[in-house]
Every structure is written in C-alpha cells, then in structure tokens.
Amino acid sequence: xxxxxxxxxxxxxxxxxxxxxxxxxxxxxxxxxxxxxxxxxxxxxxxxxxxxxxxxxxxxxxxxxxxxxxxxxxxxxxxxxxxxxxxxxxxxxxxxxxxxxxxxxxxxxxxxxxxxxxxxxxx
Amino acid sequence: xxxxxxxxxxxxxxxxxxxxxxxxxxxxxxxxxxxxxxxxxxxxxxxxxxxxxxxxxxxxxxxxxxxxxxxxxxxxxxxxxxxxxxxxxxxxxxxxxxxxxxxxxxxxxxxxxxxxxxxxxxxxxxxxxxxxxxxxxxxxxxxxxxxxxxxxxxxxxxxxxxxxxxx
Numbered sequence: 001x002x003x004x005x006x007x008x009x010x011x012x013x014x015x016x017x018x019x020x021x022x023x024x025x026x027x028x029x030x031x032x033x034x035x036x037x038x039x040x041x042x043x044x045x046x047x048x049x050x051x052x053x054x055x056x057x058x059x060x061x062x063x064x065x066x067x068x069x070x071x072x073x074x075x076x077x078x079x080x081x082x083x084x085x086x087x088x089x090x091x092x093x094x095x096x097x098x099x100x101x102x103x104x105x106x107x108x109x110x111x112x113x114x115x116x117x118x119x120x121x122x123x
Numbered sequence: 124x125x126x127x128x129x130x131x132x133x134x135x136x137x138x139x140x141x142x143x144x145x146x147x148x149x150x151x152x153x154x155x156x157x158x159x160x161x162x163x164x165x166x167x168x169x170x171x172x173x174x175x176x177x178x179x180x181x182x183x184x185x186x187x188x189x190x191x192x193x194x195x196x197x198x199x200x201x202x203x204x205x206x207x208x209x210x211x212x213x214x215x216x217x218x219x220x221x222x223x224x225x226x227x228x229x230x231x232x233x234x235x236x237x238x239x240x241x242x243x244x245x246x247x248x249x250x251x252x253x254x255x256x257x258x259x260x261x262x263x264x265x266x267x268x269x270x271x272x273x274x275x276x277x278x279x280x281x282x283x284x285x286x287x288x289x290x
Contacts, residue, residue, distance in 0.1 A: 006247075006248075007245065007246075007247025007248040007265070008247045008248075008261060008265065009247055009261055009262050009264070009265025009266065010247055010265055010268070010269070011265070011269040011272075014269070077247075077248075078247075078248040079248065079249065079250060080248070080249075081131075081248035081249050082248070082249020082250050083249065083250075085250060090250070090252070094250070115129060115245075115278075115280050115289060116127065116129055116243075116268040116269055116271070116272035116278055116289075117268070117269035117272050117273060118272055118278055118289050118290050120289060
C-alpha cells in the first residue's frame with residue numbers, strides 16, 4: 001500500500017497518475033466493493049466521514065480495505081493544520097482523519113507528501 | 124531562473140524569497156500585490172517594507188494585470204494569494220479569467236526578467252469544508268501553484284523560518 005498525503009488541491013491525484021502510473025482512481029465515497037478493486041482511493045477523508053455517518057468504525061473498515069486491496073494507493077487531504085472547528089462533530093472527524101493518516105502511514109510501504117504537485121517520499 | 128517559495132502565514136517565506144532575490148544580484152524589483160485595505164493590511168505592508176529596507180529593492184505596487192508591467196533584472200512577486208484574490212474579487216480584476224490572468228502575468232515576467240522569485244501561501248491543510256467562492260479560490264490557487272512549480276527551476280517550502288528546497 002502506498003499513502004499519498006498533502007493539502008487540498010496540491011496535485012496529489014496527478015502525482016499518482018504521473019509518477020505511480022495509476023489509471024483507476026476511485027472516490028472515497030464510492031462503495032466498499034469498488035474501493036477493493038480500484039488502483040487508488042482518493043479523498044480518503046470522505047471515506048472516514050462516510051463511515052462515521054453510517055456508524056461504522058473507520059479504523060477497522062480501513063484495515064479491512066487494506067486487507068482486501070493490499071496494493072491500493074490511498075490519497076488523503078491533510079485537514080489538521082487549520083483552526084479547531086467550532087462544531088463538535090467536525091472536531092471529532094478532524095481528529096479521526098489525523099489518526100487514520102497515522103495508521104495509514106504506519107501500514108504503508110511508502111508515504112509521499114505532496115506540495116505544489118511535488119512529491120517527497122517521507123517513508 | 125524561476126523560483127517558487129511556499130509557506131504558511133508568518134513562516135518566514137518572504138525573508139527567504141528576499142534573500143534568494145538578493146542572491147541573484149543586479150537590479151531588483153519588488154512587486155507588491157497586497158492592496159492596503161484597512162489598518163491591518165497597512166501595518167503588514169509597513170512591516171514588509173521595513174524588512175526589505177536596505178536590500179536594494181525598488182517597490183512596484185501592482186494589484187492586478189501583472190502582464191502590463193515592464194520590468195527587467197530580478198523580480199520578486201509577493202504574493203500569489205493576494206494577486207489571485209484581487210483578480211478574482213476586485214472590481215478591476217479579471218473575474219472568471221483570473222487564473223489565466225495570473226499565469227499569463229507570470230509568463231510575461233518570466234520573459235522580461237532574468238530572474239523571477241514568486242511567493243505563495245500554504246492555505247490547503249486546514250478544513251476542506253469551504254464552499255462557494257472560498258473553495259473556488261483554493262482550487263484556483265492550488266492549480267496555479269502546481270503549474271508554476273512545474274515550470275520552476277527551484278521550489279522552496281518554508282517552515283518556522285527554515286527553507287527546504289523541494290525541487
């Protein structure tokens with residue numbers, strides 16, 4: 001599994017396409033079965049949000065996804081660097097996304113951080 | 124030489140960019156894109172002006188239409204986030220064609236100047252639940268950053284005053 005992280009609109013998908021040869025990019029909001037067969041899952045923070053909405057443990061669901069699709073590329077927005085959100089649910093989601101990113105980075109064979117479309121392998 | 128410098132608010136990206144521009148030698152022009160709206164902006168402009176003092180820059184205030192500038196030597200454009208906001212939202216801006224106006228302006232400066240140093244802002248790692256104009260602005264700035272970084276000879280990311288060359 002490869003994990004790509006970076007700010008919104010920082011060129012993460014293009015990095016996956018151009019540097020990792022990814023052709024089939026799924027959105028984090030698509031069905032679990034779809035994510036299990038995709039080359040890459042984008043907007044992983046939305047996968048987490050969807051899990052929370054459906055009362056599913058996002059960490060466990062992510063484990064399950066990696067198990068079923070061990071070569072998947074997971075792409076997530078870094079959303080933890082701004083001001084603490086006003087809404088409790090937003091705070092919880094932000095925290096969860098941070099924890100998920102840590103877990104993904106730990107599991108990944110390779111972690112790439114993208115800034116201005118430039119990827120740096122940080123693991 | 125085209126150099127892009129990115130960093131968060133107060134990260135020291137301006138100083139990094141100034142020092143890079145000074146390193147190029149020759150005639151130096153500072154293109155200031157921030158409109159002095161209100162006391163906060165005026166104070167910020169003064170702080171930047173004082174920091175630049177003695178570094179040999181001639182300051183040109185330009186809030187939109189960078190393509191209309193006639194500059195040679197080394198230029199430092201500060202910053203893309205202001206320039207894009209002006210092009211998108213100011214009365215004299217390019218509106219829907221803001222992205223083309225910004226990128227066209229940079230192409231123009233790259234042609235007329237020996238060296239161009241551009242400062243941009245890291246605004247992309249906070250909440251993504253922005254809507255409407257704010258989201259569009261973020262998307263546009265992200266796109267512009269990527270296009271300039273592609274063309275740049277060097278890209279620096281500045282954190283806590285420490286510049287890392289990432290390209």
